[in-house]
Amino acid sequence: MNELLKGKPVADAIVEALKNDTTVLESKDIIPCLALIRVGEKSDDIAYERGIVKRCDDIGIKTKKVELAENITQEAFLSALKEVNEDSLVHGILIFRPLPKQLDEKVIEVSIAPGKDVDCLHPENTAKLLTGDESGFVPCTPMAVMEIFKHYQIPLEGKNAVVLGRSMVVGKPAALLLLQENATVTVAHSRTKELEKITAGADILIAAIGRSEFVREAHIKEGAVVADVGINVDEEGNMTGDVHQDEAKSKAGAFTPVPGGVGSVTTAVLAKQVIKACKMQHK
Numbered sequence: 001m002n003e004l005l006k007g008k009p010v011a012d013a014i015v016e017a018l019k020n021d022t023t024v025l026e027s028k029d030i031i032p033c034l035a036l037i038r039v040g041e042k043s044d045d046i047a048y049e050r051g052i053v054k055r056c057d058d059i060g061i062k063t064k065k066v067e068l069a070e071n072i073t074q075e076a077f078l079s080a081l082k083e084v085n086e087d088s089l090v091h092g093i094l095i096f097r098p099l100p101k102q103l104d105e106k107v108i109e110v111s112i113a114p115g116k117d118v119d120c121l122h123p124e125n126t127a128k129l130l131t132g133d134e135s136g137f138v139p140c141t142p143m144a145v146m147e148i149f150k151h152y153q154i155p156l157e158g159k160n161a162v163v164l165g166r167s168m169v170v171g172k173p174a175a176l177l178l179l180q181e182n183a184t185v186t187v188a189h190s191r192t193k194e195l196e197k198i199t200a201g202a203d204i205l206i207a208a209i210g211r212s213e214f215v216r217e218a219h220i221k222e223g224a225v226v227a228d229v230g231i232n233v234d235e236e237g238n239m240t241g242d243v244h245q246d247e248a249k250s251k252a253g254a255f256t257p258v259p260g261g262v263g264s265v266t267t268a269v270l271a272k273q274v275i276k277a278c279k280m281q282h283k
């Protein structure tokens with residue numbers, strides 16, 4: 001059996017639940033609002049921004065675009081951030097990354113209001129993720145993977161899960177979330193020896209290395225569940241994942257397509273966290 005784990009039904013289910021929330025909030029004259037801080041005009045930031053705005057519009061979440069010049073100083077950036085931190089009409093803040101070199105991400109991370117940090121930048125939220133404290137926010141992409149597993153009722157307890165990649169945005173948080181669901185977790189990365197042997201033992205494989213079609217047939221255990229987090233765009237504008245789709249199709253038991261998989265759930269998870277932030281701020 002080979003199941004395609006499409007993102008759309010997962011995103012639709014999340015969105016339906018959120019629409020109830022926005023209706024209730026609206027009856028109390030509260031409009032949830034997400035501030036999007038973009039520095040410069042990078043095409044992948046703009047692609048993500050477009051997806052976020054469309055999703056938020058549909059749910060009834062307001063978006064406030066904060067567009068800053070590519071050469072903005074650290075001081076000016078922090079003052080723009082302070083403004084949305086202190087704006088009581090803004091409930092969530094997302095900063096597109098990576099930021100240009102003149103900006104110090106370490107300082108920016110601790111400057112975002114933790115209660116509005118829907119993308120889990122602030123160390124207070126990463127600490128909550130580590131300890132399993134659900135009052136914090138989780139990075140949207142690994143959360144999207146977990147929502148897909150939940151929706152398709154993929155058992156995780158006691159399973160061998162291998163996360164390929166160790167970034168703060170996907171790999172590390174994915175490992176923690178899988179651990180919380182009682183999987184046995186291995187984190188593999190570019191320096192891992194005999195990588196194929198390790199991934200080929202995985203019941204659950206999460207590919208988050210950022211290399212187009214890196215995961216081939218030999219990496220995949222027969223019947224495994226494969227989640228592909230990669231969004232790679234080639235010169236012709238075609239989107240590919242970190243997994244070779246045809247080879248996953250012949251070997252995996254279930255896998256997420258690209259496009260139309262994890263990426264399509266990410267904005268729904270982001271919206272969910274904005275509603276969570278909004279509710280917390282109006283308690």
Ligand SMILES: Nc1nc(=O)c2c([nH]1)NC[C@@H]1CN(c3ccc(C(=O)N[C@@H](CCC(=O)O)C(=O)O)cc3)C=[N+]21
Nearest residue numbers: 044045047048051095096097119258259260261263264
């Ligand atoms: N703090 C932060 N978090 C990010 O996750 C982040 C970021 N900054 N900066 C930019 C990159 C790039 N990125 C994209 C996401 C979706 C599409 C995209 O095209 N999504 C399609 C669906 C893709 C699919 O179906 O797989 C859509 O929304 O319709 C592109 C690019 C996120 N990033």
